[in-house]
Amino acid sequence: MRKSKSKSKQMRKGRHEEEQEEISKLNRWIDSQKPDSGTNPLSLPPLPKDAPIGILHDDKFSRYSGATMFKELPLSKRTLDGLKRANFSKMTDIQMASLPHSLCGRDILGAAKTGSGKTLAFIIPILEKLYKERWGPEDGVGSIIISPTRELAGQLFDVLKTVGKLHNFSAGLLIGGRKEVEMEKEHVNALNILVCTPGRLLQHMDETPNFDCSQLQVLVLDEADRILDVGFKKTLNAIVAQLPKRRQTLLFSATQTKSIQDLARLSLKDPEYISVHEDAETATPNRLQQTAMIVPLEQKLDMLWSFVKAHLNSKILVFLSSCKQVKFVFEAFKKLRPGVPLKCLHGRMKQEKRMGIYSQFCESHSVLFSTDVASRGLDFNKAVDWVVQVDCPDDVASYIHRVGRTARYLAGGRSVLFLMPSEMKMLEKLQTAKIPVQFIKANTKRLQPVSGLLSALLVKYPDMQQLAQRAFITYLRSIHIQKDKEVFDVLKLSIEDFSASLGLPMTPKVRFLNQKIKGKKVFGKSALLESEDSEKENDAEIPSEKLDIVTFKEGSVDRLKENLEIGDSEEENVEKGFLQMKDALNGSGPKTGEIEDLVPATRVLKKKKLKINIHRPVGSRVVFDEEGNTLPPLARVADRKNVDDSSLLDQDKREEYYKKMREQMKHVDKEDKVLDRQRRREKRIKEKMKRKIGSMGLEEDGEGEDDLSGSEGEGRKYKRSKIYFDSDSDNADTTGSKDTAGIITDSISLAEQEALALKLLGSMHS
Numbered sequence: 151m152r153k154s155k156s157k158s159k160q161m162r163k164g165r166h167e168e169e170q171e172e173i174s175k176l177n178r179w180i181d182s183q184k185p186d187s188g189t190n191p192l193s194l195p196p197l198p199k200d201a202p203i204g205i206l207h208d209d210k211f212s213r214y215s216g217a218t219m220f221k222e223l224p225l226s227k228r229t230l231d232g233l234k235r236a237n238f239s240k241m242t243d244i245q246m247a248s249l250p251h252s253l254c255g256r257d258i259l260g261a262a263k264t265g266s267g268k269t270l271a272f273i274i275p276i277l278e279k280l281y282k283e284r285w286g287p288e289d290g291v292g293s294i295i296i297s298p299t300r301e302l303a304g305q306l307f308d309v310l311k312t313v314g315k316l317h318n319f320s321a322g323l324l325i326g327g328r329k330e331v332e333m334e335k336e337h338v339n340a341l342n343i344l345v346c347t348p349g350r351l352l353q354h355m356d357e358t359p360n361f362d363c364s365q366l367q368v369l370v371l372d373e374a375d376r377i378l379d380v381g382f383k384k385t386l387n388a389i390v391a392q393l394p395k396r397r398q399t400l401l402f403s404a405t406q407t408k409s410i411q412d413l414a415r416l417s418l419k420d421p422e423y424i425s426v427h428e429d430a431e432t433a434t435p436n437r438l439q440q441t442a443m444i445v446p447l448e449q450k451l452d453m454l455w456s457f458v459k460a461h462l463n464s465k466i467l468v469f470l471s472s473c474k475q476v477k478f479v480f481e482a483f484k485k486l487r488p489g490v491p492l493k494c495l496h497g498r499m500k501q502e503k504r505m506g507i508y509s510q511f512c513e514s515h516s517v518l519f520s521t522d523v524a525s526r527g528l529d530f531n532k533a534v535d536w537v538v539q540v541d542c543p544d545d546v547a548s549y550i551h552r553v554g555r556t557a558r559y560l561a562g563g564r565s566v567l568f569l570m571p572s573e574m575k576m577l578e579k580l581q582t583a584k585i586p587v588q589f590i591k592a593n594t595k596r597l598q599p600v601s602g603l604l605s606a607l608l609v610k611y612p613d614m615q616q617l618a619q620r621a622f623i624t625y626l627r628s629i630h631i632q633k634d635k636e637v638f639d640v641l642k643l644s645i646e647d648f649s650a651s652l653g654l655p656m657t658p659k660v661r662f663l664n665q666k667i668k669g670k671k672v673f674g675k676s677a678l679l680e681s682e683d684s685e686k687e688n689d690a691e692i693p694s695e696k697l698d699i700v701t702f703k704e705g706s707v708d709r710l711k712e713n714l715e716i717g718d719s720e721e722e723n724v725e726k727g728f729l730q731m732k733d734a735l736n737g738s739g740p741k742t743g744e745i746e747d748l749v750p751a752t753r754v755l756k757k758k759k760l761k762i763n764i765h766r767p768v769g770s771r772v773v774f775d776e777e778g779n780t781l782p783p784l785a786r787v788a789d790r791k792n793v794d795d796s797s798l799l800d801q802d803k804r805e806e807y808y809k810k811m812r813e814q815m816k817h818v819d820k821e822d823k824v825l826d827r828q829r830r831r832e833k834r835i836k837e838k839m840k841r842k843i844g845s846m847g848l849e850e851d852g853e854g855e856d857d858l859s860g861s862e863g864e865g866r867k868y869k870r871s872k873i874y875f876d877s878d879s880d881n882a883d884t885t886g887s888k889d890t891a892g893i894i895t896d897s898i899s900l901a902e903q904e905a906l907a908l909k910l911l912g913s914m915h916s
């Protein structure tokens with residue numbers, strides 16, 4: 151027993167010495183062959199094919215700048231074996247260009263096309279740095295990787311686990327909200343590498359006792375431009391303020407920030423600017439075939455439906471502008487059964503479901519409807535065949551990231567962008583940004599219209615009406631708040647047709663547009679309904695999350711903790727920041743000076759929900775069901791026993807039916823108005839009456855309680871009158887004598903009041 155103990159102690163000692171020797175060799179290799187600062191390793195000739203690698207002679211080492219294979223780099227055996235196991239042997243351009251610099255500890259500002267392997271370009275330097283520093287559990291947080299979205303953080307964590315499998319570090323995926331964060335707090339101090347979203351990281355910095363990043367060695371911002379932009383500004387500033395200045399910082403993105411201010415915020419030290427595709431002919435992957443076509447707003451769903459039907463064997467990622475759009479299109483298409491599995495992904499889904507959808511979409515061929523939550527960084531395992539942008543991206547960068555979900559690494563891919571006639575300026579912008587988009591004419595002959603089917607669906611499934619209405623409103627809002635007015639102009643949209651294309655029988659009223667177009671008849675004849683969607687995209691429920699912590703042990707991955715439920719709603723808050731920012735820039739929201747305050751940061755600000763009954767069009771009666779819920783007009787119709795659904799599928803009958811319904815609504819509306827007018831008139835009369843009574847010195851009950859205590863106002867001729875009722879008989883005691891409480895009352899009788907009122911009424915009408 152004692153023998154085996156001392157044997158294993160000896161083995162450990164031997165291993166320790168071997169590692170120490172390896173580290174010393176790596177350090178000497180790195181130092182002796184350091185590329186000059188500002189040089190581009192890609193411009194150097196590759197090493198000759200069978201040239202010796204590593205130590206040559208007399209402590210001379212092989213050149214690693216200009217290396218094309220991972221094994222030619224000064225990397226530890228553990229990292230090299232991890233790469234080999236994952237089948238990574240040849241480097242991509244961004245890896246060749248950045249690793250020689252990052253391995254010698256320099257700060258990096260790296261840009262390369264989507265799908266070009268930026269992840270390994272920052273994971274490898276982290277592993278190497280901590281290994282060479284002999285980082286252990288007691289050393290705490292050595293590296294932090296920040297990602298803008300949870301899915302991307304999860305993906306980066308997976309790559310870290312794979313490549314770092316043979317190292318001894320512990321790592322944690324920290325994403326999500328407050329739920330069960332306590333469990334996370336118990337483990338977070340023992341982690342060496344954190345992969346996190348900004349909000350969650352800051353939450354730990356604020357709340358976790360003894361959370362310490364003072365020894366941080368490497369900070370990585372993936373999708374750096376996104377993390378540095380206004381949506382994360384406060385959060386990131388608060389994070390950076392708690393990090394040591396002496397550290398290595400690596401920033402990567404396909405659309406890199408060039409803002410000096412941004413870089414100053416991160417206190418980069420003489421960073422290496424590595425933009426491997428800057429001189430490339432195109433800003434997007436070469437194997438990506440990109441097309442754009444004109445699709446009027448009201449034809450978008452017809453076109454999307456036709457597209458899906460024509461590509462039933464493809465894996466398709468569809469981008470829409472809001473969660474509501476995604477929900478509606480997904481639900482509607484699902485009910486119409488196109489013949490291919492459909493999925494949806496957006497920031498308001500529960501995190502577990504989100505992760506599930508993400509993994510399912512990795513595995514199978516299907517159509518995924520998504521917001522921009524899936525636009526950055528995600529590398530779906532089985533390649534995406536098509537990226538379809540139904541709604542125009544916010545800007546060129548957003549376009550690049552969206553289409554970048556296909557044609558990754560060596561794979562090919564295709565994309566199509568639907569542009570409305572008013573958005574043609576976007577095409578120009580893309581072309582100026584070296585994005586080779588081919589403009590094609592839509593083949594309308596093969597268009598399969600779905601709006602008729604959608605109308606029928608809305609009748610058959612009452613819940614769909616709300617979805618459609620919300621999709622309608624949020625889409626218009628998304629256009630309204632866009633910053634780039636050259637591309638996005640809500641006033642150019644024919645919203646009545648849009649509404650009809652969603653299957654809505656009437657065009658909902660949009661208050662923010664109403665204000666905008668005062669006096670300008672842009673939307674045709676329809677009186678718009680008062681149903682502005684109060685439930686914004688970002689009012690997310692707090693989704694639950696999983697905490698993944700992993701310890702890298704020699705030859706094994708030991709999960710410390712799995713499936714702990716925690717939660718966050720960070721992306722929604724970031725989106726919220728963007729929305730508010732856009733509002734501010736448009737002058738429709740807070741002013742520039744207030745922008746700072748709008749940016750969500752440490753705290754998740756719960757948005758106040760407006761209580762607007764979106765089911766209730768103006769002039770219609772609100773009808774309640776048995777549980778007290780209001781029923782939208784179509785739901786009431788659908789509930790009626792005598793409505794034959796099948797008859798509604800017939801186009802003519804349906805139209806006739808809608809016509810009848812509209813007339814009915816108009817009629818009810820008229821009645822409502824008459825009633826309302828009557829009520830107002832009565833109110834006016836009553837008020838006049840009160841005034842007359844007042845001017846005669848008689849006051850109504852309930853006013854000026856103090857008068858009874860004797861504090862009479864100056865010039866007041868009469869004491870306040872009060873009418874007392876006998877609780878038994880309900881008769882007014884109008885005797886003017888002492889009541890039971892001994893108060894003298896100067897009262898007039900009801901009969902007198904009525905007579906007076908009649909007199910006044912008579913005088914008003916004469």
Ligand SMILES: Nc1ncnc2c1ncn2[C@@H]1O[C@H](COP(=O)(O)OP(=O)(O)OP(=O)(O)O)[C@@H](O)[C@H]1O
Pocket residue numbers: 237238239240241242245262263264265266267268269270403404526527528529554555558559
């Ligand atoms: N050296 C390599 N050899 C083979 N495959 C690689 C190599 N490096 C990366 N890959 C693969 O290329 C794909 C894209 O890599 P990665 O996700 O790192 O791209 P990215 O540049 O970060 O993209 P994005 O800008 O969209 O975030 C991944 O599937 C990854 O496994």
